[in-house]
Amino acid sequence: MAIELKEVSYTYADRTLWKQTALHDIDLKIPAGSLVGIAGTTGSGKSTLLQLFNGILRPSSGSVTVLDVTLQAGAKPPRLLPLRRRVGLVFQFPEHQMFAETVEKDLLFGPLNFGMDREEAGVRIRQAMNDMGLPEELLARSPFRLSGGQMRKAAIASVLAADPEIVILDEPTATLDPVSRDELVVLLVRLCREQGKTVVVVTHRMDELLPYADQWVLLGEGRVRYQRDAAGLAAEPGILTGCGLAVPQSLLYWRAVAGKLGLHGETPRLTPESLAALIAEKLGRNAAEAAGSGPDAPAGTEAGDE
Numbered sequence: 001m002a003i004e005l006k007e008v009s010y011t012y013a014d015r016t017l018w019k020q021t022a023l024h025d026i027d028l029k030i031p032a033g034s035l036v037g038i039a040g041t042t043g044s045g046k047s048t049l050l051q052l053f054n055g056i057l058r059p060s061s062g063s064v065t066v067l068d069v070t071l072q073a074g075a076k077p078p079r080l081l082p083l084r085r086r087v088g089l090v091f092q093f094p095e096h097q098m099f100a101e102t103v104e105k106d107l108l109f110g111p112l113n114f115g116m117d118r119e120e121a122g123v124r125i126r127q128a129m130n131d132m133g134l135p136e137e138l139l140a141r142s143p144f145r146l147s148g149g150q151m152r153k154a155a156i157a158s159v160l161a162a163d164p165e166i167v168i169l170d171e172p173t174a175t176l177d178p179v180s181r182d183e184l185v186v187l188l189v190r191l192c193r194e195q196g197k198t199v200v201v202v203t204h205r206m207d208e209l210l211p212y213a214d215q216w217v218l219l220g221e222g223r224v225r226y227q228r229d230a231a232g233l234a235a236e237p238g239i240l241t242g243c244g245l246a247v248p249q250s251l252l253y254w255r256a257v258a259g260k261l262g263l264h265g266e267t268p269r270l271t272p273e274s275l276a277a278l279i280a281e282k283l284g285r286n287a288a289e290a291a292g293s294g295p296d297a298p299a300g301t302e303a304g305d306e
């Protein structure tokens with residue numbers, strides 16, 4: 001497992017006696033090399049959960065194991081720097097992440113801090129800028145003079161530059177234009193499928209990731225309410241509405257087509273192309289069957305026999 005939580009609760013406490021338990025009794029396993037989406041209504045605990053995954057927060061009770069490091073409530077914490085190198089977290093608000101005078105210094109900070117030499121770090125930050133579709137000229141600019149979308153892309157690039165094994169992103173497509181959103185999803189799928197990284201994404205836009213995510217973790221009021229793949233969500237869309245979430249359009253289309261064609265047990269086709277291909281295939285087959293030459297046609301009937 002890349003990430004495993006056992007009976008984890010997390011309570012925020014400040015100097016007044018005010019306390020807020022954001023997560024309750026979480027049991028969760030995220031397999032290495034998987035692409036996992038996390039969804040839930042506002043305040044359900046998504047960002048808190050992500051911060052437990054790289055040790056920014058430590059559990060108030062229970063244990064969090066990430067790769068080979070365990071954070072146990074009440075126990076002496078292990079050294080976290082090696083874990084931070086292996087687990088990259090892109091924050092919900094990029095302005096909380098960027099801090100240096102220039103984009104270049106910001107992007108170099110992680111790789112150099114984690115022990116990469118300057119030359120390799122220079123190559124990696126340029127590769128990460130390129131992966132995020134950002135021109136190199138922006139390296140000289142202050143991160144706070146970038147547009148909202150550019151700043152978010154730079155924040156993602158700064159995490160990718162350190163080449164983490166686990167990439168965690170909190171609402172990464174917010175403030176991106178539609179083309180950049182699609183490009184980012186393609187990049188995340190590539191990181192997972194081609195480079196074997198574990199990718200965990202909190203998103204309000206389930207449709208973007210639905211065709212690619214291996215699992216969805218649905219949070220409600222600080223608890224894991226359900227963990228399902230797309231087929232599980234297609235079979236029981238009511239669990240989404242029960243968690244206060246809209247049923248993604250692609251699932252609605254799939255259910256409508258599957259209902260008409262009697263395909264409820266099949267793997268959902270969640271991209272327009274795969275759904276169109278399936279409809280074309282079924283229509284072709286049905287047309288052939290109607291003409292009497294389909295695979296189930298009774299013996300002796302030929303196309304055109306009436």
Ligand SMILES: Nc1ncnc2c1ncn2[C@@H]1O[C@H](COP(=O)(O)OP(=O)(O)OP(=O)(O)O)[C@@H](O)[C@H]1O
Binds near residue numbers: 020040043046092
């Ligand atoms: N620093 C903090 N101090 C106290 N309470 C906090 C703090 N951060 C979050 N909370 C509380 O913890 C709960 C979960 O918050 P969290 O930000 O994890 O939810 P979320 O699902 O990410 O929400 P959103 O979708 O709005 O980002 C909320 O009730 C929130 O008010």
